[in-house]
Amino acid sequence: MLQGSTGEQIDxxxxxxxxxxxxxxxxxxxxxxxxxxxxxxxxxxAGRGVLQRIYECxxxxxxxxxxxxxxxxxxxxxxxxxxxxxxWFLLGRTEPMQFWxxxxxxxxxxxxxxxxxxxxxxxxxxxxxxxALETPVNEFEGECIILNEEGCKVTSVPVDHPTxxxxxxxxxxxxxxxxxxxxxxxxxxxLVQAGVGADLTVHNVFAPSEELLNREPHKRQVAKGLASxxxxxxxxxxxGSRMGVFSHVINLDSTDEDILxxxxxxxxxxxIVLGADRMVLEVGDELRVQTPPPLDALQDVTRRGQG
Numbered sequence: 001m002l003q004g005s006t007g008e009q010i011d012x013x014x015x016x017x018x019x020x021x022x023x024x025x026x027x028x029x030x031x032x033x034x035x036x037x038x039x040x041x042x043x044x045x046a047g048r049g050v051l052q053r054i055y056e057c058x059x060x061x062x063x064x065x066x067x068x069x070x071x072x073x074x075x076x077x078x079x080x081x082x083x084x085x086x087x088w089f090l091l092g093r094t095e096p097m098q099f100w101x102x103x104x105x106x107x108x109x110x111x112x113x114x115x116x117x118x119x120x121x122x123x124x125x126x127x128x129x130x131x132a133l134e135t136p137v138n139e140f141e142g143e144c145i146i147l148n149e150e151g152c153k154v155t156s157v158p159v160d161h162p163t164x165x166x167x168x169x170x171x172x173x174x175x176x177x178x179x180x181x182x183x184x185x186x187x188x189x190x191l192v193q194a195g196v197g198a199d200l201t202v203h204n205v206f207a208p209s210e211e212l213l214n215r216e217p218h219k220r221q222v223a224k225g226l227a228s229x230x231x232x233x234x235x236x237x238x239x240g241s242r243m244g245v246f247s248h249v250i251n252l253d254s255t256d257e258d259i260l261x262x263x264x265x266x267x268x269x270x271x272i273v274l275g276a277d278r279m280v281l282e283v284g285d286e287l288r289v290q291t292p293p294p295l296d297a298l299q300d301v302t303r304r305g306q307g
Contacts (some may be wrong), residue, residue, distance in 0.1 A: 001038055001175065011175035012037050014200065017053035018045075019275045021206075022075040023251040029053055029277055031076045033181060033202060034064070039150030043067045044170065044181055051086060051147035056295055057278055062093045068146070068154065069101035070183030071167035072108055085116050088132050089123045091306040096134040100146050100154075102166040104199040109135040114240035141166070143194070151175065157194045159185035159223045165282050171195055180241065182297050186224065187231040192239045199283050201241040202275070204248035207259045212252055226250065229262035237268040243287045244268065248273040251260060 008130045019030025030047015034054070043050070043064050044269050054061055063166040064083070070076060087093040099105060113120060113135065113290045140146045140156055147154040153175040160168035161184040172179045180195035182188070182203040193241040195201060206226035213220055226248075227235070236244035244263070251259055263272050271287070273279075278292035 002036060002247055002289065004282045004284065005280070005290050008284065010282045010288075012172070012199075014179060014202065014248055014283065015057055015059070016202070016245075016275045016277060016279045016281070017043075017050055017057065018047045018079075019247040019249055019277050019279075020047070020075075021248050022073075023250060023252075028249065029275060030079055031070075032079065033247065034059065035172055035179065035205040037150070037152045037172075039152055040066055042152070042154070042172070045070055045076040046080040047075050047077070047084055048079045051083045053277060054083075057280075061087050062091055062095070065093070065095055065097045066133075067099050068170065069099070069105060069142075070181070071161055071164040072104050072167070073161075073164045073184070076184075077108065081112050081116060084112065084133075084135075085119055089119065089128050092127060094127075094129055094132050096132050096136065099137040101137065101139060102168060103139055103141065104166075105139050106137045109137055120143060130229045135246060140168075143190070155194065157188070157191045159183055159188045159191055161185050162221075163225060169194075171198075179283060180239070182227065182232075182235070186227050187190060187235055191237055197237045197242065198239055198241040200243050200245065200281060200287065201236055201239060202245045202247050203227060203235055205229055205232050205246045205259060205263075206250045207254040207262065208250075208252045209254055209258075211230040229259045229284040230266055233263035233266040233268045233272070236270060236272065237266055237294060238258075241270060243273065243281075245273045245275050245281060249275065 015034040017032035018029035029049030031045040032050040033044045155171045169183045178198045180198045180201040280290040282288040
């Protein structure tokens with residue numbers, strides 16, 4: 001069991017490390033969500049800035065060795081090389097990372113290793129063993145249980161993300177609780193069914209105005225593969241999720257208030273939260289949202305063993 005921010009026991013802890021899409025913004029790094037259930041943490045996606053955000057959240061960097069990918073779009077994997085190589089040579093990670101992902105993940109990881117071949121070759125020493133850079137990978141297809149250990153079960157659910165297929169959402173169950181991650185998709189009936197009764201659903205959202213879509217018609221194609229606020233709100237309503245949270249937030253010319261208003265318009269009566277980088281969601285008898293803390297109390301992690 002985990003300890004919550006107020007000292008009580010909680011069942012699942014969800015940290016939104018990165019809540020943006022490929023767009024460059026000041027406040028949102030690339031897609032990355034950390035889930036802790038009492039065992040080793042699980043990282044879903046590794047977008048830009050993921051190592052920095054793990055550090056800023058005070059999470060033990062070397063404990064983050066299990067990574068699950070929703071799909072292989074660049075904005076979901078481009079922070080991985082830094083997360084893979086830097087803790088190895090800087091912070092003394094001696095355990096290889098493990099990976100789960102759709103078809104193509106093994107090829108992607110082989111390319112990453114080749115990209116960093118100079119470091120892989122020249123930074124090996126007694127306290128930086130080559131074995132720690134192995135990349136065992138489990139590729140999966142369809143709806144299946146991809147992980148079931150330490151009291152945590154992770155089920156993959158295929159979703160439709162036209163330029164990113166094969167793409168998946170996930171249902172995470174632990175300690176009698178259920179968390180759903182949509183990945184990148186529009187409304188998914190299959191994921192709704194798998195996620196019925198969820199305590200928490202983290203859903204992507206794409207919210208351009210009609211004026212923007214008329215001005216830039218190519219974005220209508222993008223919209224087919226991501227959820228509008230109304231579609232996400234309908235997902236929360238039909239699945240009966242206790243709380244809905246937005247991540248992979250692409251609002252372009254909409255305001256935060258626009259997104260929340262549109263999502264609530266479908267009749268969902270639970271709480272809807274607009275996610276932010278470093279926000280923590282505590283799942284237990286109660287659902288608690290911790291807003292991101294200030295960064296000025298952090299001390300730099302530069303010595304081996306501090307990770």
